[in-house]
Amino acid sequence: MPELPEVETVRRGLEPAMAGQTFEKVEQRRADLRFPFPADFAARLTGRRIEAITRRAKYLLADLDDGETLIMHLGMSGSFRVDADTPGVFHHDRSRIAAHDHVVFHMSGGATVTYNDPRRFGFMLLEPRATLSEHKLFRDMGVEPLGNQLDGDLLARLFAGKAAPLKAALLDQSLVAGLGNIYVCESLHRAHLSPRRAAGTLARKDGAPTERARLLASVIRDVLGEALEAGGSSLRDHRQADGSLGYFQHQFRVYDREGAPCPTAGCGGVIKRVVQSGRSTFFCGECQR
């Protein structure tokens, strides 16, 4: 489910419950998610204070006071539920275990934070913070699309010479990190660019960006920013950490809208679905070139 806007929304939901708090008790309810949990996972967290909850691309990072970082990835179906402190109710008793609740964090401030993940494509790791940027997961990771660096020039440089379709290039986390299937489809539609166009065509021969490269960089930031403002997208029953729903899905122009009229003014096209590198791409063949 979660692309950058959803993960950032989760981060903001976890922050008040976890940042500055200590793990009072940790329940690990199975041996593995996508990967095995780190050795002595619960014991290594218990008693540790979280200095900050941050995010890199689609990863949530909890910086611990012993120099380690708890790395959390939500995969396709991971979510966190925060049960806030209720006076008079001992917080260890507050959270009721539901199907696919795999980890429960009991925080010193009183909140209970539960990780639920039906498909178990998510994972949690503990790694030393000092060398995190050299870790296999982060070493080759691309730029944050909402950071200062992403503009037409960078996009053109990243894509120069690439024969891969724009769809694949934008999903490549080693170039731009944080986009997923939804926001790539939405961004390409807004930029009127075909998902099948070779990524290298956004750079001129001398490597300078085309106007389309500038436009694409710009709409990516717009789309992600708007999605963030809407609290992300809630597909199926996915919820934010506080239980509320994001509502950006109501603003989808192409994603999961096969057969619908293209929303571009005066276009008259119909949204199509094709498969690219094994995933659905939604786009308008008329106004996306």
Place this chain on the structure above:
DNA sequence: AACACCCCCTGTCGGC
């Protein structure tokens, strides 16, 4: 090197 493809796992939905 740069792609395309398959897989991990569970739930849901549409078609028959």
Place this chain on the structure above:
DNA sequence: TGCCGACAGGGGGTGT
């Protein structure tokens, strides 16, 4: 109603 295949927001590994 029930069964079955297709598909789902991610990404790592393998093979060409």
